[in-house]
Structures are given as structure tokens and as C-alpha cells.
Amino acid sequence: MKPVLNAHLKIEKITLDECHCDVYVVDDFLENPEEVQAFAQKSAYFNPIGKDGTLYPGIRDALPLPYHRVLSALLTALFEGVEPEIHRCMLSLITQQPEQLLSVQKMPHIDSTDNQEYASVHYLCGPQMGGTSIYRFKPANRVRFDQDSQDEIMAMVNMVESQQQDPDGYLNGSNQLFEQVLNIEAKFNRLVLYPSNILHSANVHPHSISAHPSNGRLTVASFFRLAPNS
Helix, strand or coil: CCCCECCCCEEEEEEECCCCEEEEEEECCECCCHHHHHHHHHCCCCECCCCCCCCCCEEEEECCHHHHHHHHHHHHHHCCCEEEEEEEEEEEEECCCHHHCCHHHHCCECCCCCCCEEEEEEECCCHHHCCEEEEEEHHHCECECCCCCHHHHHHHHHHHHHCCCCCCCCCCCCCCCEEEEEEECCCCCCEEEEECCECEEECCCHHHCCCCCCCCCCEEEEEEEEEECC
């Protein structure tokens, strides 16, 4: 697999006033996204749910270093004066049925409380598979949670677990506790990049749930740190 950064990619920066932070939408990220598709279809070994140590409701496999390098090239071009430290890039397919979800899987989540940690999702599927949304936790009026927010995080989880009236299934839009403040549609070869500590969630539709790379919600979820150069 030899992914190549597209010299003609398009970048949109979206500022979230709610948390004074930016989300980046990168269209036409790779010059040859079919390379990653082919890897997913022919070479990837998707591990069972939970093997990656997260609550991701599906199967995953780590992508090799060539993908790390092309992502690092994008980050270096996008953020001046930082040194990207990429932790992992995971091919991902949502396979967990709505009735199998835990309470904490029915709410938006954060990946870290560190302000220098970031994440991205690279879509290798079309808009019919559902995009990504950013949320505000209404009771605390918060989108972003830092290292001093542990009590609010626990309160948020406890409120979700104590609510019995919400229907089972994936979160798709606002409800009593969470307001959708930004919705970004999926688009083939689109990469969405955001701080890891803002509340976010995949928009999952019934037809998005599949273990087959050719017709499922195939994405690459990447996690990295953007530390200033010393």
C-alpha cells in the first residue's frame, strides 16, 4: 500500500465558537484512495469488537506506516511549527447492532482530555453511510473537556446511564442532554480533523452496519499529538 497525498486537496476550517477551537475538513485527501480500499478488502485482518481497547462499536485493523507518513505530511503542511506524533491509524467498520450498545456508546464521547491531542476520520465510503457530528453537553454548556473536567465527565456519564426514557440505538442528532452543534457529512476521500477532547459521535444509520469493506462504513480513525517544536 502506497498512499499519496493529493497536491490538489481542498481544506475548509470551521471555527466552533462554543469552544474556541477549529475543525478541519479536507476533501480529496489522497491522490489514490483506492490503495487503502484495496488493503481493506484484500489484506486487512479486522480484529473483533473491543480488541483495540476502546468502546468503538465495530471491527478494526491497524494501518501500516505508509498511511502514517502521508497523514504526517498533511499535518506538517496544515499546522506550522508543530511536530506530529501519530499514535495509531485504524481501519474501522461499524458492526455492532443498536440493541447491543452500552449506555456510554449511545452518547457522544471524547478521546482524550489533553488539549494537544487530535483525531481524524477519513471516509472511504459515501454520504449514505453517515458523517460525524460535534455536540454540546447541555447541563454543563460544554463542547470541550480538558484535564480539569473529570467531575463534569463523570456527571455526564452518570446522567446518560440514569436516563431510561431515551430510545436504544446510535445517537443521530440532538436529544435532552446533547445538542448537535456541527454535522459534517461523509464524503468519499474526505478527512475530518478535530481536537480529541471535543464531544463527537459518528452518525450511524441501520444500513451503515456491515463487516464488509466494500459496502460498510469504511473509515480510517487516526489519533495523534501536535506538540510545538522545541
